[in-house]
Amino acid sequence: MRRRTPPPPSPLPQRDGVDPVRVRLPPVGAWATVRDHLVARLAPGAGVIDGMFHAGRIVDVTGRPVAWDAAYVPGMYVWFHRELPAEERVPFEIDIVYRDEHVVVADKPHFLATTPRGSHVAETALARLRRQLDIPTLGAAHRLDRLTAGLVLFTVRPEERGRYQALFQERRVRKEYEAVAPYDPELDLPRTVRSRIVKERGVITAREVEGEPNAVSRVELLERRDGRARYRLRPHTGQTHQLRVHMSALGVPILGDPLYPVVTGPVPDGDFRRPLQLLSRVLEFADPVTGREHRFVSSRLLRAWSSYDEWAG
Numbered sequence: 001m002r003r004r005t006p007p008p009p010s011p012l013p014q015r016d017g018v019d020p021v022r023v024r025l026p027p028v029g030a031w032a033t034v035r036d037h038l039v040a041r042l043a044p045g046a047g048v049i050d051g052m053f054h055a056g057r058i059v060d061v062t063g064r065p066v067a068w069d070a071a072y073v074p075g076m077y078v079w080f081h082r083e084l085p086a087e088e089r090v091p092f093e094i095d096i097v098y099r100d101e102h103v104v105v106a107d108k109p110h111f112l113a114t115t116p117r118g119s120h121v122a123e124t125a126l127a128r129l130r131r132q133l134d135i136p137t138l139g140a141a142h143r144l145d146r147l148t149a150g151l152v153l154f155t156v157r158p159e160e161r162g163r164y165q166a167l168f169q170e171r172r173v174r175k176e177y178e179a180v181a182p183y184d185p186e187l188d189l190p191r192t193v194r195s196r197i198v199k200e201r202g203v204i205t206a207r208e209v210e211g212e213p214n215a216v217s218r219v220e221l222l223e224r225r226d227g228r229a230r231y232r233l234r235p236h237t238g239q240t241h242q243l244r245v246h247m248s249a250l251g252v253p254i255l256g257d258p259l260y261p262v263v264t265g266p267v268p269d270g271d272f273r274r275p276l277q278l279l280s281r282v283l284e285f286a287d288p289v290t291g292r293e294h295r296f297v298s299s300r301l302l303r304a305w306s307s308y309d310e311w312a313g
Helices: 034-042 048-054 125-133 158-169 244-248
Strands: 021-024 077-081 095-099 101-108 151-155 174-182 192-200 207-209 215-225 228-235 276-287 293-297
Touching: 034 048, 034 174, 095 293, 125 151, 151 158, 174 244, 192 244, 207 244, 215 244, 228 244
Parallel strands: 151 276
Antiparallel strands: 021 077, 095 101, 101 151, 174 228, 174 276, 192 207, 192 215, 215 228, 276 293
16 A cells, blocks of 8 residues: 655644644646635635735745745645634633643533634634643544533644544544433433434534444433433444434433534534533543553533532523
């Protein structure tokens, strides 16, 4: 198998913990200039790309500004910094659970995205940690939904990142979540839920369909009181919104969920009143670099259980 050549290093530094955008020009295309391709590919609005060229903000592999009329060269790389959107600060801090020369394990709050995506760029766990810890090479080994709190594994060295990502891809990480949801005395627990879940591009919810199961979750009852319960959830697969879909399908949707069973969201930026009551409580794995056996536990509490009266009704 032919080994893929890695892209060249960025000639631009990070800005606010955010990497510059890298664009590789396709090997074939009908564009006469680099500008023509960027306008067609990015579609940022009239005059935006031209303004970036004239300001010298689009650079080549040497860090030199690319001329606005530079000829299109197949395979060429260019870099630039995107204009960061105005972001509402998530008013909760990230706790560092563990740190060594290879990894950082962080305890992420609700509402904070793991990595830059869409309108959440600088106000993400990755960008915050790069700034806070002064580790520009920090990268995420996996992701948690923005609305889910709890443990996230980050890697320090880019050359080791693939080995940690493989832990999740190959299901060699034992993950345990905690959720607060309604209590149903008719629901027989513990049980293992199996179904086929699909998530279509551009649709905010995932759904169960007929077919070979691709999503498996273990659901256990930990304790209950006054019509509410605390559950332990152990996903054996990693489909988008898997635990939320399975809990909703069981008739006990997770409290604070704006998508399941009924779409009432997405939650507006700046609205931190009722976080999704889902927490990544435990990460357990054998370190692929050091060989150490790791077990990390989140110290966060779910508000619907710890501050019960606040969530009454």
